Amino acid sequence: MELFARMPELFPLMRGGGAFLVLIGLGILGGAFTRQRRTRLVALIVGAGLGVVVMAVGGATKVIFAGLPQPAVWQWVVLGLAFLVEAGLVNVVLRKVPDVHSREFWLWILFIVGAHFLILGPSHGPVCFLLAIACMANALVGLRLRHTDVRIFWAVDGLLKIAGGSIMVVASFVLA
Numbered sequence: 001m002e003l004f005a006r007m008p009e010l011f012p013l014m015r016g017g018g019a020f021l022v023l024i025g026l027g028i029l030g031g032a033f034t035r036q037r038r039t040r041l042v043a044l045i046v047g048a049g050l051g052v053v054v055m056a057v058g059g060a061t062k063v064i065f066a067g068l069p070q071p072a073v074w075q076w077v078v079l080g081l082a083f084l085v086e087a088g089l090v091n092v093v094l095r096k097v098p099d100v101h102s103r104e105f106w107l108w109i110l111f112i113v114g115a116h117f118l119i120l121g122p123s124h125g126p127v128c129f130l131l132a133i134a135c136m137a138n139a140l141v142g143l144r145l146r147h148t149d150v151r152i153f154w155a156v157d158g159l160l161k162i163a164g165g166s167i168m169v170v171a172s173f174v175l176a
Helices: 014-032 037-061 073-096 103-124 126-144 150-174
Strands: none
Touching: 014 037, 014 103, 014 126, 014 150, 073 103, 103 126, 103 150, 126 150
């Protein structure tokens, strides 16, 4: 229980990561309500773009770290490593599933994003780790249930990211 009580102190990157997750989750959730794949992709990009803007502005103004200790260098290294692994895995999926419009492609992408949250667990905290497991499970179920509309799994993924990110942000203020 001490781990959860000390989350902001141990994982100062969780507030910014949580804010990013909420915004990209909103983009994913919004995209789930459209039948057009292009619109779904635009919603994802808008959510990610807003997340990057919040991270940049929050980082530059130090709002993201207000009341939190400076992240350790190793936590930044873990963040970079997670992005490198994610990029490498996306390249694998691009080779194995070249149809970037296919259901299979996008479910594998959701799985990979979840997998990179596993790597982020040590730098962003246990909520991020639990989110990884939930996102990966959702994507795997989607890959197995081939006759179920992919938008259901897309919506669940968005809701998971919104919930996990919100918990990370709120905990970073309440427990700090």
